Amino acid sequence: xxxxxxxxxxxxxxxxxxxxxxxxxxxxxxxxxxxxxxxxxxxxxxxxxxxxxxxxxxxxxxxxxxxxxxxxxxxxxxxxxxxxxxxxxxxxxxxxxxxxxxxxxxxxxxxxxxxxxxxxxxxxxxxxxxxxxxxxxxxx
Amino acid sequence: xxxxxxxxxxxxxxxxxxxxxxxxxxxxxxxxxxxxxxxxxxxxxxxxxxxxxxxxxxxxxxxxxxxxxxxxxxxxxxxxxxxxxxxxxxxxxxxxxxxxxxxxxxxxxxxxxxxxxxxxxxxxxxxxxxxxxxxxxxxx
DNA sequence: GTATATGCAAAACTTTTGCATCCTT
DNA sequence: AAGGATGCAAAAGTTTTGCATATAC
Numbered sequence: 001x002x003x004x005x006x007x008x009x010x011x012x013x014x015x016x017x018x019x020x021x022x023x024x025x026x027x028x029x030x031x032x033x034x035x036x037x038x039x040x041x042x043x044x045x046x047x048x049x050x051x052x053x054x055x056x057x058x059x060x061x062x063x064x065x066x067x068x069x070x071x072x073x074x075x076x077x078x079x080x081x082x083x084x085x086x087x088x089x090x091x092x093x094x095x096x097x098x099x100x101x102x103x104x105x106x107x108x109x110x111x112x113x114x115x116x117x118x119x120x121x122x123x124x125x126x127x128x129x130x131x132x133x134x135x136x137x138x139x140x
Numbered sequence: 141x142x143x144x145x146x147x148x149x150x151x152x153x154x155x156x157x158x159x160x161x162x163x164x165x166x167x168x169x170x171x172x173x174x175x176x177x178x179x180x181x182x183x184x185x186x187x188x189x190x191x192x193x194x195x196x197x198x199x200x201x202x203x204x205x206x207x208x209x210x211x212x213x214x215x216x217x218x219x220x221x222x223x224x225x226x227x228x229x230x231x232x233x234x235x236x237x238x239x240x241x242x243x244x245x246x247x248x249x250x251x252x253x254x255x256x257x258x259x260x261x262x263x264x265x266x267x268x269x270x271x272x273x274x275x276x277x278x279x280x
Numbered sequence: 281g282t283a284t285a286t287g288c289a290a291a292a293c294t295t296t297t298g299c300a301t302c303c304t305t
Numbered sequence: 306a307a308g309g310a311t312g313c314a315a316a317a318g319t320t321t322t323g324c325a326t327a328t329a330c
Contacts, residue, residue: 015284015329016329016330017285017286018328019286020285037320038318038319051286052287053287054286054287055286055287057319057320058285058286058322059286061321073213074213075213077213077219077295077318077319078320079217079319092256092259092261094261101259101261103258108248108255112248115245115248116270116272118243120275121274123270123272124235124271125270125272126268126270126271127267127271128266129266129267130252130255130263130266131266132261132262133262133264134260135259138260155303155310156305157303158303159311160310191311192311192313193294193295194296194297195312197294197295197296198297198310199311201296217293217319217320219294219295
């Protein structure tokens with residue numbers, strides 16, 4: 001995938017403003033792909049690219065509505081945001097070091113659809129998050 | 141299952157205080173089995189069984205630690221609490237009317253374990269929530 | 281030039297905490 | 306009687322909003 005750019009914003013129907021580009025770039029290039037608004041704010045600050053926290057929240061909400069970003073509610077209360085890249089996936093999170101792994105499992109997806117159908121639901125989205133200890137945290 | 145009682149609290153290692161019993165009873169008998177702290181507060185108020193909101197939060201946290209209650213982070217920011225009755229289950233939520241259905245699917249549980257193992261994780265918990273439109277909301 | 285976005289400060293909301301008083305065992 | 310629990314009020318944390326100014330097209 002090429003670097004996040006002004007066109008990505010325009011294609012999504014959003015003006016290519018400086019704060020939006022900073023936020024998009026940070027989501028795209030940061031080693032940490034799942035960040036809270038506060039984390040994003042701090043990292044931008046560190047790179048001397050400060051954007052007001054209120055703007056970060058507004059922009060993330062717009063990105064979410066435009067389908068550029070997904071918002072997750074993991075344990076811990078605050079929302080975490082992730083740039084939508086390839087397709088759908090679920091998450092595996094280490095409770096000790098916070099590492100986030102992404103995975104996709106066809107069998108699970110199929111069963112989810114089957115369960116929803118069984119209850120008469122039209123499925124529009126789902127969230128599935130596994131919590132545990134990652135390999136390196138286990139060995140310590 | 142018999143009505144929630146003082147013994148349930150004592151077995152869990154908690155003093156059987158009046159506020160705790162009120163909260164436990166409400167969780168047990170309310171038609172709505174998944175409630176936020178605020179909702180619990182309002183419903184107790186309606187039944188003239190007021191408990192301070194701060195106490196509700198403290199008690200719910202203790203209940204959670206004692207294994208009496210599960211805390212969920214569904215969409216919408218605030219925590220929702222549910223009395224632990226039978227075994228583990230996942231949730232299916234209607235985005236329109238808020239109805240919560242519980243389900244359990246062995247195939248999904250098995251795949252979750254397999255996925256965790258594949259990534260070297262020791263699985264300690266998981267949350268899986270399906271969102272959609274329930275049958276009656278679809279027909280309207 | 282015009283509509284929209286941003287920054288700042290304040291507000292709204294959820295959850296936690298300090299402390300004096302009260303209740304359970 | 307003693308330790309722990311509660312209520313109240315205040316604080317802390319997260320997210321939203323009003324409004325004047327600045328920016329993108």
